[in-house]
């Protein structure tokens with residue numbers, strides 16, 4: 776992926792101060808999605824990393840992770856697995872809870888979404904404190920899967936989320 780494409784993606788990401796509440800500065804990716812060239816570049820940055828050694832599945836995290844993960848899975852020709860917030864998946868699930876800055880969140884995955892020994896790549900839009908991706912990785916491992924890499928469009932380095940993912944390979948296209 777060219778440095779220009781990455782710079783253009785970074786320039787398109789919009790900061791929304793105090794959303795959904797203070798003091799969060801929300802990284803709004805919708806301007807990237809609105810520009811087909813940038814949306815394609817954002818998907819390709821992940822596809823290029825895994826086209827030589829394809830994983831069995833791309834695991835997308837609810838909800839903005841789905842936008843990229845589905846496209847990456849389609850382009851690689853591999854399975855797509857959704858990790859969703861509790862109560863959204865229709866079949867039997869496994870669940871894992873984790874602490875947020877204010878409160879707790881529970882993520883779930885279908886019990887047959889990953890088979891023992893399968894290699895998966897986890898994809899989300901933003902790596903912030905790392906709790907979400909670390910919990911998705913735990914769900915994959917509960918089913919006997921192996922996390923080959925965790926990929927993010929954006930990493931907020933000042934929140935040190937990569938520390939929670941220290942045992943995994945982590946990649947982010949753009950960082951702050």
Ligand code: AMP
Nearest residue numbers: 800801802901902903904905906907936
């Ligand atoms: P965390 O578990 O703290 O790493 O948070 C990551 C999850 O929350 C991802 O699914 C993101 O979509 C979302 N998120 C956290 N912080 C932000 C932010 N500043 N801007 C946009 N999304 C965020």
